[in-house]
Amino acid sequence: MSLSEKVKERFRRMFSDVFFKRYILGLWMMAEGLVYDMFDEKLHVIKTLPDTFDRIFAGGDYGINNPTAFLLIGQKANDFYVIREYYYDSRKHGRQKTVSKYVEDFQSFIGNDQPENLFLYPSAAALILELREKGIKYVRGADNTVIDGIQLVSNLLSNKGGRLFAG
Incomplete structure (x- = not known):
C-alpha cells in the first residue's frame, strides 16, 4: 500500500x-x-567563514563526568559563526582530565584568536579560578536561564533577527 x-x-x-x-x-x-529540530545541515553548515568578525567570544560547558565543550564564536552584524568547537567526553575516552588540563586545552583551542569574553556556568568555579590564574581574565559567569538560551539559538537557526552558521 x-x-x-x-x-x-x-x-x-x-x-x-x-x-x-x-x-x-x-x-x-x-x-x-x-534540541534544535530546525537545524538543517544544508543551510547552517557553510564552507567558508568570513575573513573578519565584529567580535569574537567563547562559551563553555564544563563537566568532569559529563562532556566538556567550548565554542569559539564570531559575530558579524547580526549573524553568528561557530569558528571552532572543542569537545571531550571522559566516559567515551575512559579517563577524566584535570582542571589544569582543561585550561591547557582551552588555551590551545583559542590559539591566536582572543575572545572578548568566555562564558561559563558559575558552578564551574574551579575551572573559572584556574583560567583566571593562568591569565585569562575575560571569564564571565553565564546566565543559567536555559530556556532563554534555547529560544535565542532557535531564533538564530530560524533566521529571526540573525542567523547562526557553523564552518
Missing part, C-alpha cells in the same frame, strides 16, 4: 528536518538529545 500525494504533503507539513527524514523517509536519523 502506498500513500496518496495529499497524505504525503500533509506529513511534509507536520514534520520537519530530522523528524521528516526519520518518520516519513524512513531514514535512521539520530534525534536523541535533539
Whole structure:
C-alpha cells in the first residue's frame, strides 16, 4: 500500500528536518538529545567563514563526568559563526582530565584568536579560578536561564533577527 500525494504533503507539513527524514523517509536519523529540530545541515553548515568578525567570544560547558565543550564564536552584524568547537567526553575516552588540563586545552583551542569574553556556568568555579590564574581574565559567569538560551539559538537557526552558521 502506498500513500496518496495529499497524505504525503500533509506529513511534509507536520514534520520537519530530522523528524521528516526519520518518520516519513524512513531514514535512521539520530534525534536523541535533539534540541534544535530546525537545524538543517544544508543551510547552517557553510564552507567558508568570513575573513573578519565584529567580535569574537567563547562559551563553555564544563563537566568532569559529563562532556566538556567550548565554542569559539564570531559575530558579524547580526549573524553568528561557530569558528571552532572543542569537545571531550571522559566516559567515551575512559579517563577524566584535570582542571589544569582543561585550561591547557582551552588555551590551545583559542590559539591566536582572543575572545572578548568566555562564558561559563558559575558552578564551574574551579575551572573559572584556574583560567583566571593562568591569565585569562575575560571569564564571565553565564546566565543559567536555559530556556532563554534555547529560544535565542532557535531564533538564530530560524533566521529571526540573525542567523547562526557553523564552518
